[in-house]
Amino acid sequence: MPGMKTNHASRDSSNNAGDCCASGVVSAQNENKIKEICREFGNDRSRLMDMVRAIQSAIGYVPPEYYDLIAREAQTHRVEVQSVVSFYAFLSDRKKGTVIIRLCNDIIDRFKGADAVAAAFERELGISFGQTTDDGHFTLEWTACIGMSDQAPAALANDTVLTNLTPEKVPDIIRALRENPDPQSLVTECGDGNNAHELIRAMVNNNICKRDEVLLGEYNPGAGLKNALSKTPEEVIDEMKRSGLRGRGGAGFLAGLKWEFTRNAPGENKFVLCNADEGEPGTFKDRVLLTERADMMFEGMKIAAYAIGAETGIVYLRAEYAYLRPFLEDTLKKRRDAGLMGISVAGKEGFDFDIRIQMGAGAYVCGEESSLISSCEGTRGDPADRPPFPAIAGYKVSPTAVNNVETYCCAARIMDKGPEWFAAIGTEKSAGTKLLSISGDCERPGIYELPFGVKVSELLEMVGAPDAMAVQIGGPSGQMIDCSRFGRAISFEDLPTGGSIIIFGQDRDLLEVVDAFMEFFVDESCGYCVPCRVGNVLLRTRLQQIRDGKGVIEDLEYLTKLGKCTKRMSRCGLGQTSPNPILSTIENFRPVYNALLRRDQTGFQKSFNILHAIEDASELTGRRSVIFHA
Template identity: 60%
Template sequence: MSVNLTSAIKEICKFCGNDRTRMMDIVRAVQQQFGQVSDEAMNYIAKCVNCHRVEVESVVSFYVFLSKKQKGGVVIRLCNDVVDKMSGSEVVAEAFEKELGIKFGQTTPDGKITLEYAPCIGMCDQSPAALFNDEIITYLSTDKVKEVVADIKKHYDPSKLKHRLGDGHNADELVHSCVHNNIRNKGRVIFAEFKPEAGLKNALAMSSVEVINEVKNARLRGRGGAGFPTGMKWQFTRGAAGEKKYIICNADEGEPGTFKDRVLLTERADMLFEGMTIGGYAIGADEGILYLRGEYAYLRKFLEKVLADRRSRNLLGKDILGKKGFNFDVRIQMGAGAYICGEETSLISSCEGLRGDPKTRPPFPAQKGYLGKPTSVNNVETLCCVPRVLEMGAAWFVEVGSAGSPSTKLLSVSGDCKQPGVYEIPFGVKVSELLKMVGAEDAQALLIGGPSGQIVGSADFQRTICYDDLATGGAVVVFGPERDMVAVAADYMEFFVEESCGYCTPCRAGNVLLKKYLDKILTGCGEPEDLDILQKLGESVKITSRCGLGQTSPNPVLTTLKNFRKSYETKVKKTTNGMQPTFDIRKAVKGAETIAKRDSVIFVK
């Protein structure tokens, strides 16, 4: 084993306290330094943190940003989300292959650049986009690919890539990114002017129970999609047995088409940490964790700086703002490319240095969460609402919105619309009003709530966006009249096939089969019976899956089957001779014919 590798790993592990629960930090650091986590490295990590080698491999093999195989010093990950494809990522992909002289999944012969695809990287409003290690390059075109590849070949250092700077804090020297915020509509809660730390000061003047009651009275519900009442979650966590408690902010937005948390982390970082601090005070936690998705690593230094500033202003640390005995601090935990880690128990597994498998419930995180301690996991947007509730009061918070869903919601709008970006709208807005706002009045379909939500057609455009009607974590993708909704459903199923953790049967195998049937239909081999199989298979996956991913993954199929039935029906046809049209012998023997350099004789009755 190379001395270099062992000494580096020894140092990394030591820096992480030789603590195996910090495995994510350890393997990320090794990957960054060596471009891989090799067999040798895994053996040595296991020795340093006193665990089994296979347990290290279990983690490394789970996250797409980690790899046992050697990768280039620069890894280019082109986003192949549905929206990126709609804005031309396939042409961009060809350009990358041409400029680099390699195919996707390969590394250049000099070992310097690896080219890969990535699922949604949170840049749908400025697609096509790609990651160059941690740097993000948006609005890609064939010309831009030429430029950027020529640029990277000069120095092989993504941080030196030339690009213009985005707006707001994207231009901050610690972010230094070309990403744009694209804030299109400012509502009264999140993007309005507000008094920083007023909410925290008010909260600290109240008892913890009073803070929870205020949040309850504001009827604040989780903004990540599930909509669980935040006050109740905090109450359960506060009431759970045990001294040590945690609050975790879920900044792992990975739902294709969502990017609003990216904007909040860029422009409302202080507000978010203020919310976490209030949450910590409410539930009795002295530690918070911000779980930041690997794709947003470009924001990390900036967020660390915001945290450092808050510490120096006594907004974090000991006896915060003079409140004796209230100690609270936040650390950032990086993810490494796994959509499933947005599921709260998977996120906790990941924070504990494990593969991102969801945990068995019960017990719920409020009872037994991070390291077995009561834990509240809250979404970025939810936590950003908290300081406003405490600053302005619950009564103010519920003034707008619909009866069952008070206040405002951030929507990440992208796809076939004139104004993609982030919209803060009051709950209860009609779909048709939203379409007008975003410049998409000719829309054929709308994906609302991301692929795990629903794909609706014009019949539903008079419905409203709120928890009681069309619920959403924030992703809204618009599809114009020319899009094939069966193909769209197949693309989203591809995503779930890639992102299933594989723990339970229906999600691991069922999604693969759903995708297979869709492909069969799209290639013209589908039969009318396949629609019935799709429906029943989708229902089984939905009913029997273990966590929220599998319970919602068939939605692209089930909702298009319901709302775009005609599109399916025109693609499947009954054969006249009662034979299945699934096997094309000429196509099947073609490969062999090419090798043998001779035609086969096929007997036809």
């Protein structure tokens, strides 16, 4: 993401007065702080993510002059520390401002005016994005989707979410932050529901537009868990399978089957991981579940733990949702106090279970389950090879069930209301309801809980978008469809989605959308495998040439072949889906490309600029070309 690039572009602020560590001199005070932090995490290498996050919180960044110390304390090597710090967009090896303003750059935010907001911030602070003010107070950065597309343009000021930004609000924000550098002071009015909870206090709104009976309807806390504990683990797994619950993250694997594999896999310690790293641009439904249904999610995790025989659960919470952490920790504490976690959960002898929260640090790829596991183990979030699947060898090489927030919520409800109740909702192959995050050009963006099988046309009517030109189903990694396909249904067997639905009106430049999506994938690729690392860059470069009017008709074949190769040869889900914005628009919106392309009879490449090509040579020789010159 731009955050990655800007990390290195940020202005060197090492001359800041009054900062003990910015000068590059190792201080005893910082050394002690670092040692204390590492001790707090048991000097355990697998908690390196937490250590560097905590060090950054304490010092403001992770200074390279302490890599050796951190490595010693964490019982690893300095290059491993560098490897982790350099991987995550929210970790930095350079001093940044007291307040880091990260403005969301996804296409929804841009269409809602993020660029004008950015210009206002730049004007107000006298710096560009990627830079830090000379007084060390502010850093401006772009960031990928922060899960606020229904209240765009949005930004993070450190951990505090700023929503519905306008250029007019910016001077007041900066003035307030100059007076009080705690961004939380900007929250004068809280959003609805638990957003006003004393441990959240966010200006975020839930925007729940449609409730159904599974997730957002009436809920009897604890009923599912109680029911589950009255059965054997095998019976619980059987009920989960009978319910037809498929993973809500996108891939749609049967949750009960996954639990069964994990239960049957040999291994002493088993783990339940909850993926709360929704990073697909345009997705924000887990944000609302975490805010309003945290107990339901924890209950689902406990049911899973009982079913597979796990004693430890981990919620992997994306860094963008750090503002929810105190609330979630408190919810866990209350559950522990009530005997719903810890030793003999809910009075069940021999069922010990506890949950910890692992914070992410800004990496979309960590939503991929094997990357998520790598990240929980304190390393960079490179995906792993499968097999072995996490069910056999996941977290710490132990059998691990990884499911999405929404999946665990569904599990809690299934154990309360029964598998038949759940299976009767939705379609035959897609049981239950789906939480959809609707954003873009519509009257009522927000959260919609709808049974699987709902048609796109019905959805558009519901959200107030009768005139949509295109709908992006499943975020950038999904597909963009045109109006001839609005009769299709949201379901695993027709139009699958992890929850992101973005609507584009008639006046939008669709190739600007595609370009933004490709920028996202280029920024978020981990770079491990060749096709994803290089293929996405080549795809985007050629797309930009077409947008610049330098495309020829043959470029469509080039893009199609390159896109198919990248999908086919890439190692994980990121590269296997990243060419979709290009491929699905070439298929469904061919005229948009055709309008920019023409067949060049000369056979020359329009993208080749001879004047540009000989610039370096001209400069080096100090002579201009006799034939080619401006």
